[in-house]
Amino acid sequence: MGTPHIEARQGDFAELVLLPGDPLRAKHIASTFLDAVQPVTAVRNMLGYTGSWRGTPVSVMGTGMGIPSASIYATELVRHYGVRRLVRVGTCGAVHDDIALGDLILAMGACTDSGVNRQRFNGMDFAAIASFDLLQPVAAQARRTSTPLRIGNVFSTDLFYGPDPALPRRLSAMSILGIDMEAAGLYGVAAEHGVQALTVLTVTDHLLRDEHASASARTTGVDAMTRLVLDALVAAD
Numbered sequence: 001m002g003t004p005h006i007e008a009r010q011g012d013f014a015e016l017v018l019l020p021g022d023p024l025r026a027k028h029i030a031s032t033f034l035d036a037v038q039p040v041t042a043v044r045n046m047l048g049y050t051g052s053w054r055g056t057p058v059s060v061m062g063t064g065m066g067i068p069s070a071s072i073y074a075t076e077l078v079r080h081y082g083v084r085r086l087v088r089v090g091t092c093g094a095v096h097d098d099i100a101l102g103d104l105i106l107a108m109g110a111c112t113d114s115g116v117n118r119q120r121f122n123g124m125d126f127a128a129i130a131s132f133d134l135l136q137p138v139a140a141q142a143r144r145t146s147t148p149l150r151i152g153n154v155f156s157t158d159l160f161y162g163p164d165p166a167l168p169r170r171l172s173a174m175s176i177l178g179i180d181m182e183a184a185g186l187y188g189v190a191a192e193h194g195v196q197a198l199t200v201l202t203v204t205d206h207l208l209r210d211e212h213a214s215a216s217a218r219t220t221g222v223d224a225m226t227r228l229v230l231d232a233l234v235a236a237d
């Protein structure tokens with residue numbers, strides 16, 4: 001028996017799941033990096049796969065865009081499939097002068113304009129943070145491989161097309177590094193269930209400079225980030 005949004009059988013997912021937003025990116029990651037890949041779910045074309053990386057089982061599944069969609073998949077993966085480590089591998093728009101297209105951002109914390117974590121937390125402000133046990137080895141692997149990496153706060157917005165053109169500058173003034181649409185929700189789901197989560201982002205847009213990566217540069221960035229995450233987290237087991 002599956003869940004309303006995932007048709008896999010129990011045991012079909014590894015305890016570590018990589019979560020790109022785009023289901024076709026999940027397919028690409030599975031076929032590029034994992035051995036013995038099996039498709040495990042495709043409800044609404046939200047593709048999920050399980051395979052292995054250097055002999056260790058790893059799954060990868062799309063989340064769709066935005067906190068509501070990502071929260072559905074993350075919650076069902078944890079509650080029904082026993083997933084314990086959720087690692088978003090996504091893209092973001094940088095809001096910091098010092099960051100270039102193609103750099104990596106590790107979301108140590110995630111602010112948001114979404115109400116989901118307040119709903120979870122009785123209207124109080126919840127500090128949505130990454131799991132240190134995931135963040136530390138990814139940061140160490142980036143250092144070992146001289147990968148440009150920034151570690152800090154991101155902002156998960158509900159509105160890709162928001163009403164406030166001054167938002168990127170406002171975020172920058174609070175030392176926020178970039179904008180995505182899922183990290184704060186993923187961290188809320190993980191906290192609610194006592195599991196680990198991390199968001200790693202490749203910079204595909206620069207919102208202060210109106211720069212945008214090409215499709216091939218996006219793929220290169222996501223691939224480099226995925227390899228870094230697998231090397232860091234699977235080797236650390």
Ligand code: HPA
Pocket residue numbers: 091092093157160179180181204205207
């Ligand atoms: N905004 C929100 N999410 C994003 C962006 C952006 O500019 N670029 C990539 N993901």
